[in-house]
Amino acid sequence: MHEWNRRRAAKRVKPGTGRELKPFRWWQPFSRSLYSLAPRRDDGQQPKYVVDVHHRRRIFATDGKGTADLYLDGRHRAESKLPAVFPVPGGAIEVAESRFGLKRCHYVAAGGEERPLIPERTSAEGRRAHLARAHPALSRVISATSVTLLVISVLLLIPQLIEVAFKLPPVAARLGTFVSPVSLPAWLNSVVGAGAVLASAERALRLRHNRFLDTVG
Numbered sequence: 001m002h003e004w005n006r007r008r009a010a011k012r013v014k015p016g017t018g019r020e021l022k023p024f025r026w027w028q029p030f031s032r033s034l035y036s037l038a039p040r041r042d043d044g045q046q047p048k049y050v051v052d053v054h055h056r057r058r059i060f061a062t063d064g065k066g067t068a069d070l071y072l073d074g075r076h077r078a079e080s081k082l083p084a085v086f087p088v089p090g091g092a093i094e095v096a097e098s099r100f101g102l103k104r105c106h107y108v109a110a111g112g113e114e115r116p117l118i119p120e121r122t123s124a125e126g127r128r129a130h131l132a133r134a135h136p137a138l139s140r141v142i143s144a145t146s147v148t149l150l151v152i153s154v155l156l157l158i159p160q161l162i163e164v165a166f167k168l169p170p171v172a173a174r175l176g177t178f179v180s181p182v183s184l185p186a187w188l189n190s191v192v193g194a195g196a197v198l199a200s201a202e203r204a205l206r207l208r209h210n211r212f213l214d215t216v217g
Contacts, residue, residue, distance in 0.1 A: 009085040010092070016069070016076035021050060029124040031055055035105045035117035037093065048073055049088060051095055051105055051117060058082075058097060068095045093117070098214060100197070101125075101204030116207055128205040143206070146199035150213040153196035156184060 024034050033053040038046050050071040058066030070078040070086045070093065078086055083096040088107070094114075096104035102125075108114040119125035132139040159180040166178035184192070200214045208214075 005083075006085050006092070006094070009080070009083050009094075010087060012084065013078050013080045013086060016071075016078045019076045021052065021071045021074045021076070024120050024122055026122065029122070029127070032123070033102050033105070033125060034120035034123055035102075035125075036120070037088075037107050037117045039088075039090065039107070049077075049086075049093065049117075050074075051086075051093060053082075053095065053097070053102060055097075055101065066097050098200070098204055098209055100201040100214070102207060103204060103209035103214070105207060125205045125207075128202070132206075142202065143208075146202045147213070149195045149199040150210075153192050153199075154213065156192055157189070157196075160184070160189070 024032065031054065033051075033055070035051045037049045037051075039049075052069040052071060053066060055066060058064060061067075066082045068080055068082055068084045068086075069076060070080075080086065080095075083094070083104075086093040086095070091107060091109040094104055094106050094108055095102065105117050106114045107117060119129055121127075121130065131142075160183070163178050163180040166172055166175065203209065203214060
């Protein structure tokens with residue numbers, strides 16, 4: 001299934017226009033993701049690939065899907081709807097989006113080895129990566145806090161959602177009723193939800209994504 005999805009994504013790639021890559025601006029830390037890859041070839045050359053994702057495109061897209069652009073040495077080489085698979089020498093660059101940013105931006109070699117691309121230093125992802133290098137202990141605390149907030153949101157919100165679902169007449173008639181063991185006031189539910197959103201956003205800055213936790217968040 002994974003290989004089928006990759007082949008399908010590769011077919012969505014369209015040729016680029018050759019336009020020049022625009023520099024990253026100071027007001028774009030959360031609206032744009034910029035990742036780069038500079039593999040060294042056998043002939044000693046080191047081409048630079050850059051993946052550019054403008055997250056606002058997903059907001060205004062009729063199908064709810066964003067797009068990614070691939071640049072080679074500063075020139076537009078290809079574009080694709082997300083999730084995207086851009087073929088490059090020796091493998092492919094895979095890009096996938098979540099509700100809170102990117103969940104994947106990796107170079108996958110033909111042999112299966114993979115590694116994440118490097119984020120632009122001044123982007124939100126780049127600043128988060130710099131924090132991890134400069135203050136690893138603090139970074140681990142933030143990462144653990146994000147996971148904790150998501151787990152708490154699941155434990156508190158899921159039973160309440162199940163109770164709401166069981167109040168639907170077709171469900172109640174077939175399965176009966178369900179009373180959630182957790183009942184929070186509206187303001188506290190809002191706080192828990194906001195914490196889950198912030199946690200998922202922080203994890204997206206590190207290309208971390210769990211199908212269950214981050215989807216709920």
